[in-house]
Amino acid sequence: MNVREGIVKGYKEMKVPYAFLNKTENPKGLAIILPGMGYTVKSPILHFATGAYLNRGYNVLHINYEYHTDLYDHFTYEDLKSALATDVMTVLHETLRDADFKSYYLVGKSFGCLAMPEALNFHSLQNAKTVWLTPHLKEKNIFETMLNSQNKGLCMIGDKDSFYNQESLEQLQTNKNINYFIPPEANHALEIDGQTLDSIDLVKRVVKMINEF
Template sequence: MKNKSKSVTCYKQIKIPYVIQSKTDQPKGLAIMLPGIGYTVKSPLFHFSSGAFLNKEYDVLHVNYPYYSADYEDFSFEELTSALIKDVSAVLHEVLDQTNYNCYYVLGKSFGTMAMPTVLELLPFLNTKAIWLTPRLIDEPVFQTIRTCKQQGLCIIGDKDPFYDLEKMNQILLNSSIECIIPVGANHALEVDNDIIKSIDTVKSVIKRLDNFISLKNGVLRT
């Protein structure tokens, strides 16, 4: 497997590192991974999701924003959100300027989902899919994008997640472009508190569904 590591100078002149992983010289498309603040690309959902895309001959882009570092300790949450959107946009502009993919997946978790409305606007509409893992439904742009978007998408959030909202999920369920999966008893990590075996089973079921979702028409939306 090839790893191409680079960085982009972004918000407040802080460098944001990113890595493009590839297992083939002719990838089907690009999977863009937007982790949470504490839930990095090395965490289970991203590790196995990356493997699923690579095994299906997609390149994988990991945006490794270091928002846990001392550079950001004085940032308010609002400024951190602004930095996220600007940083991810800058990385994506650089990658898109240097590459030419036929289709795209955007996979975000928690804090990372807050950049997805902007990212989806930057990518070709018909050839892009979205995977929302434990989205921050309290963030209005995130909720409205999932509720109204026409791109095919997968939304996965446990009913014990602090961001789970039954009323909002009922509205999202009305969007025929989005498939919703609500693992019973799953928390914000999509694990079950105090039950290792159920946690493993939950993560396994999520990755299995995600793997099947990738297989649909090689990532190109039905028209």
């Protein structure tokens, strides 16, 4: 596997690392991974999803913003949302300026999902398939994007996740472009509290669904 790392200056000139991964000279497409606040690309689902895309012949772009570090301690939640939007779009412009992949996936986890509405306006990603992992269903820009999305999508969120909202979900499920998987008892990590082996089985199922989507 080849890894090309880089850094851009994003929101307020702060550094935003990214990494391009590939295993083939002739990729089928590109999967872009937007991790959560603390759920990084090294966390189970995103780690194995990355491997699944690479094994399918896709290149993978990790956008590794570092909002969980003390550099961002003084940021408000609104500051962080502004930073996320700016940082993701800056990396996309830097890395995909001249790209011409045949197929795109946009995969967001939790906080990373907040960048997906704007990212989908990027010229290369307007027809991207979307994977929404534990999105905050009551965030206005996420809710409206998912409700009106013409992109094929997959959303997974457990009913024990603090971001889960039954009312929002019922409305979102009227859009048949997005399929939903709601694992019972699953928390925000898409794991089951106190059940290690069941959690492993659930992570395996989630990654399998991502791989087959």
